[in-house]
Amino acid sequence: MAAAAADNLSHAPQTPRLLILHRFPTFKLSLFSSLATRFTILDPFSDPPHPSFSTLSKLARVILCVGPKPVTSEDLDRYPAVEYIVGTSAGVNHFDLAACRLRGIRVTSAGDVFSDDVADYAVGLLIDVLRRVSAADRFVRASSWGEGKEYALASKVSGKRVGIVGLGSIGSRVAKRLEAFGCRISYKSRKMHPHVSYTYYANILDLASNSDVLILCCALTDETYHVVNRDVITALGKTGILVNIGRGSLVDEKELVGFLVRGELGGAGLDVFEHEPRVPEELFTLDNVVLSPHRAVFTPESFAGLEELATSNLEAFFSDKPLKAEISLE
Amino acid sequence: MAAAAADNLSHAPQTPRLLILHRFPTFKLSLFSSLATRFTILDPFSDPPHPSFSTLSKLARVILCVGPKPVTSEDLDRYPAVEYIVGTSAGVNHFDLAACRLRGIRVTSAGDVFSDDVADYAVGLLIDVLRRVSAADRFVRASSWGEGKEYALASKVSGKRVGIVGLGSIGSRVAKRLEAFGCRISYKSRKMHPHVSYTYYANILDLASNSDVLILCCALTDETYHVVNRDVITALGKTGILVNIGRGSLVDEKELVGFLVRGELGGAGLDVFEHEPRVPEELFTLDNVVLSPHRAVFTPESFAGLEELATSNLEAFFSDKPLKAEISLE
Numbered sequence: 001m002a003a004a005a006a007d008n009l010s011h012a013p014q015t016p017r018l019l020i021l022h023r024f025p026t027f028k029l030s031l032f033s034s035l036a037t038r039f040t041i042l043d044p045f046s047d048p049p050h051p052s053f054s055t056l057s058k059l060a061r062v063i064l065c066v067g068p069k070p071v072t073s074e075d076l077d078r079y080p081a082v083e084y085i086v087g088t089s090a091g092v093n094h095f096d097l098a099a100c101r102l103r104g105i106r107v108t109s110a111g112d113v114f115s116d117d118v119a120d121y122a123v124g125l126l127i128d129v130l131r132r133v134s135a136a137d138r139f140v141r142a143s144s145w146g147e148g149k150e151y152a153l154a155s156k157v158s159g160k161r162v163g164i165v166g167l168g169s170i171g172s173r174v175a176k177r178l179e180a181f182g183c184r185i186s187y188k189s190r191k192m193h194p195h196v197s198y199t200y201y202a203n204i205l206d207l208a209s210n211s212d213v214l215i216l217c218c219a220l221t222d223e224t225y226h227v228v229n230r231d232v233i234t235a236l237g238k239t240g241i242l243v244n245i246g247r248g249s250l251v252d253e254k255e256l257v258g259f260l261v262r263g264e265l266g267g268a269g270l271d272v273f274e275h276e277p278r279v280p281e282e283l284f285t286l287d288n289v290v291l292s293p294h295r296a297v298f299t300p301e302s303f304a305g306l307e308e309l310a311t312s313n314l315e316a317f318f319s320d321k322p323l324k325a326e327i328s329l330e
Numbered sequence: 331m332a333a334a335a336a337d338n339l340s341h342a343p344q345t346p347r348l349l350i351l352h353r354f355p356t357f358k359l360s361l362f363s364s365l366a367t368r369f370t371i372l373d374p375f376s377d378p379p380h381p382s383f384s385t386l387s388k389l390a391r392v393i394l395c396v397g398p399k400p401v402t403s404e405d406l407d408r409y410p411a412v413e414y415i416v417g418t419s420a421g422v423n424h425f426d427l428a429a430c431r432l433r434g435i436r437v438t439s440a441g442d443v444f445s446d447d448v449a450d451y452a453v454g455l456l457i458d459v460l461r462r463v464s465a466a467d468r469f470v471r472a473s474s475w476g477e478g479k480e481y482a483l484a485s486k487v488s489g490k491r492v493g494i495v496g497l498g499s500i501g502s503r504v505a506k507r508l509e510a511f512g513c514r515i516s517y518k519s520r521k522m523h524p525h526v527s528y529t530y531y532a533n534i535l536d537l538a539s540n541s542d543v544l545i546l547c548c549a550l551t552d553e554t555y556h557v558v559n560r561d562v563i564t565a566l567g568k569t570g571i572l573v574n575i576g577r578g579s580l581v582d583e584k585e586l587v588g589f590l591v592r593g594e595l596g597g598a599g600l601d602v603f604e605h606e607p608r609v610p611e612e613l614f615t616l617d618n619v620v621l622s623p624h625r626a627v628f629t630p631e632s633f634a635g636l637e638e639l640a641t642s643n644l645e646a647f648f649s650d651k652p653l654k655a656e657i658s659l660e
Contacts, residue, residue: 116488127454134464140621145607156631158446180510291470301486
């Protein structure tokens with residue numbers, strides 16, 4: 001009896017499960033191809049265009065936002081039935097969260113799917129800047145080694161005082177990794193974490209003054225916009241290193257570039273920039289800087305994890321089950 | 331009374347404490363400048379030449395060998411009073427150890443002065459190859475990001491199976507660091523280490539077959555020459571990564587280059603080469619390779635540590651006290 005009932009249910013006609021794909025035109029959908037077998041994807045950039053896009057998009061209950069494309073209040077006006085936005089980044093600063101709260105729209109992020117990758121990359125950038133790995137690679141490829149040219153000495157990783165800004169899912173993984181290098185970890189976050197042994201600083205200026213390296217692992221919010229300003233860079237000092245795997249606007253980029261060009265900061269490892277994909281060209285000639293095109297999260301393994309999370313959250317949403325990695329909008 | 335005796339002693343005429351500086355002509359002595367205040371340094375390349383070099387060098391009891399310059403049996407014939415060679419590398423494969431044993435000459439290495447730096451660098455090279463950090467930096471500096479060019483996805487660090495060849499002072503530090511990244515560590519060494527939890531393989535072929543990454547941390551000896559040969563590279567496989575921070579001749583470089591050029595090995599991070607400073611030019615165009623000019627040990631901090639070790643060993647030698655980091659020649 002129970003089996004027969006279940007069988008009936010599985011053959012019941014399904015309400016179309018519509019997802020609006022919110023993306024930049026250049027984004028490759030292939031990364032999420034498995035979703036198309038379970039849901040009806042409404043892609044404003046599909047070629048040929050979906051014949052009923054304007055009708056169906058007004059009925060869709062979900063926006064799947066891929067990449068950092070903003071979801072504005074105007075977008076929400078255009079899609080009036082939306083109840084849920086699936087974010088695919090660790091951060092959700094590109095969503096108008098106040099508008100979501102007002103309309104009772106739920107939001108999920110990528111959770112900690114990318115945390116290991118981003119932490120790995122942060123450590124990679126730090127070693128690269130301190131030990132000048134990319135500069136060494138350039139040196140060899142330019143055949144300068146064989147020509148006996150000079151090569152600047154790098155700086156030791158082990159023993160460095162590392163200040164982590166934001167001890168969340170990513171920051172705590174960075175800390176764990178760098179502890180194994182014999183680095184001395186301290187941090188600044190909204191509040192002190194009672195169960196960690198790292199030194200806590202209530203403000204970033206004190207953290208910078210007591211660190212050789214500053215690693216930005218926090219979300220971009222109104223409070224953290226330009227949290228690394230002229231004073232913080234000055235406190236980090238002439239041999240200090242800044243690593244940013246958070247968001248470009250955590251740093252006053254114009255100030256940063258000035259300090260680096262004048263040799264008043266030791267170096268920087270930057271995966272993010274204020275006006276991506278624009279990178280200040282003054283940095284292109286500096287050997288104490290490692291530049292990366294916002295790729296800290298990009299591994300096939302993390303994309304597979306993201307696809308799994310998005311799929312399970314969508315299934316949960318359409319079955320009224322709890323969502324993972326949901327953002328509190330209170 | 332005791333103070334007066336000590337005072338007398340400190341004014342006693344000293345036997346000249348002669349060190350032969352054994353170096354390549356390009357080596358900069360400034361790194362060891364503090365030794366010159368305590369010992370008489372006989373430098374065959376000094377300019378102007380030391381007026382009594384040929385006489386004094388026959389009386390010198392110590393060779394201070396800086397860098398990888400070989401000390402041959404002929405060198406020892408030329409300096410017949412030598413009883414002690416101060417090596418400044420972690421490896422001592424550039425010394426004729428058989429000749430040293432025959433003549434009862436003691437040898438010290440750099441011990442573990444460089445171990446943290448080399449381990450840090452090995453991890454840096456690994457992250458760099460897996461996550462394509464240097465390639466990313468090249469991509470940005472070439473302004474390719476702004477132009478929307480394609481960029482290959484990298485591979486995750488966390489969770490990789492890492493095989494370490496040589497679980498000594500450097501290898502065990504590499505293992506400790508990569509454990510914190512969630513890598514699964516196994517190793518091959520002359521014998522099993524009873525107190526570590528990593529999986530042991532008695533031969534490198536089995537290690538390579540069961541690893542995504544192979545990191546060479548062993549000394550170069552007759553047994554380890556070309557220990558990474560065609561079979562081992564084949565076992566590591568098409569997505570496998572090789573990191574070499576040991577010595578170039580641990581690897582059959584010609585085979586390695588062939589595998590990389592044909593795309594039959596996933597990538598390589600190489601700080602050492604068979605015929606330094608010559609680097610096979612076929613590698614210069616590959617984005618899955620990171621090339622470094624034998625700099626894993628070069629930080630100001632490790633040089634300071636080396637100078638301290640050399641100084642204390644020389645003081646100990648001239649006072650008949652035990653040496654640190656002495657190599658057993660039995």
